[in-house]
Amino acid sequence: MTQFITVALTQQPPQSLWGKADVSFDSNSASIHLKGSDDLRQIQMAARKLRSQGLNQVSLAGDLWSIDCQWAFFQGFATAKTGYEVQWTGSDEVQQQLEYRRYSATFARQLVNATPEDLPPVSLAQLSANWLKELAADKISFKIIKGDDLLTHEWAGIHAVGRGSERPPALLELDYNPSGDVNADVDIALVGKGITFDSGGYSIKSSEGMLGMKADMGGAATVTAALGLAIQSGLTKRVKLFLCCAENLISGHAYKLGDIITYKNGTTVEIVNTDAEGRLVLADGLQAASETGAPLIINAATLTGAVVMAVGTNYNAIFSPQPEMLELARNKAGDVAERVWPLPLDPWHKTMCPSPYADTANSRPAKGGGAGGASNAAGFLSRFVREDANWLHMDLAAAFEDNNSSLWAAGATTHGVLTIAELINN
Structure with a gap:
């Protein structure tokens, strides 16, 4: 069974052991630590980092995931090669709109x-x-x-x-x-x-x-x-x-x-x-x-x-x-x-x-x-x-x-x- 990694957004700085990194890990979850300057760009770059580390399936979770934040993550996570999946979060309407976007963009x-x-x-x-x-x-x-x-x-x-x-x-x-x-x-x-x-x-x-x-x-x-x-x-x-x-x-x-x-x-x-x-x-x-x-x-x-x-x-x-x-x-x-x-x-x-x-x-x-x-x-x-x-x-x-x-x-x-x-x- 494929294991999905949960990804959350947080406005809290990473623990000191992570230094200046904007992505930290805890068991089967990851956190993107927003710095507040250009959140969408930072999220997309963080998604690229996660994908380049070999992650293929992620589930977005938490209250900070707006429709734009989720789409920025997907755009950074997507690759020419298939076999990846992003599970949305939020209301049914938000998830439906994101699915329309994903289907069209794919x-x-x-x-x-x-x-x-x-x-x-x-x-x-x-x-x-x-x-x-x-x-x-x-x-x-x-x-x-x-x-x-x-x-x-x-x-x-x-x-x-x-x-x-x-x-x-x-x-x-x-x-x-x-x-x-x-x-x-x-x-x-x-x-x-x-x-x-x-x-x-x-x-x-x-x-x-x-x-x-x-x-x-x-x-x-x-x-x-x-x-x-x-x-x-x-x-x-x-x-x-x-x-x-x-x-x-x-x-x-x-x-x-x-x-x-x-x-x-x-x-x-x-x-x-x-x-x-x-x-x-x-x-x-x-x-x-x-x-x-x-x-x-x-x-x-x-x-x-x-x-x-x-x-x-x-x-x-x-x-x-x-x-x-x-x-x-x-x-x-x-x-x-x-x-x-x-x-x-x-x-x-x-x-x-x-x-x-x-x-x-x-x-x-x-x-x-x-x-x-x-x-x-x-x-x-x-x-x-x-x-x-x-x-x-x-x-x-x-x-x-x-x-x-x-x-x-x-x-x-x-x-x-x-x-x-x-x-x-x-």
């Missing part, structure tokens, strides 16, 4: 950590749709447009990026319509970047830079899990989901530097960097989202390396032309103890990737897209968003850890799922 974590061989673009679309159908079968319909059929629908960006692979690119269009009324207004449209592997294309990445690129579909996993969490919490709004799925590989069929893509809205884009592919597929998804008439459009993507340089890996960056949208996102992230930070997005950012041959280039011919690369990428995306829509772009700097850290195990973090779920439910 789905996203498994998707992001899957090998690129096991998760081609069409499979990403299909698995995401199937999981949401399990949550609300009679409220969901979907279709997957793949391969050359993308050109029939004028989704030129997804097709261009994915045509170099033998495994076809795909766009998932999913409709969560709880009223069943086909004429009901769409309240929210979600868009996720689903690059199941990113070699960089002909602008090829280094081996080190390519190793974690199975996680380049983190945006698709994040918005799917967020919608699933909102559905479990009783979502009554109509939401449409668009996942832009492709492998960015090199072959005789792959897109090349100097190519020009003409988008459905007439915008022409010169390719100056095949490794700036995420914005090319999102451009299709954002146009599809705009066509729904939804007043709120949210997209998530592991889009730029520049954003990691700007905010590190403990924050996700947010961009919006509407200051009130940024404030709402910050408030909602704060409500669920996630971290976001706004970066600049002005109208002139859409002109920061000029081209002598097309309306715009997809980047600048400089390492990382040059100065302000994350904002320039957001400016590029803004060309494809309906002007009267409220729009939030989330660049997921905190979605994946290449190696174990003091806060996270290596792999997907799912940081951002709760924020988007809160925005959906707002």
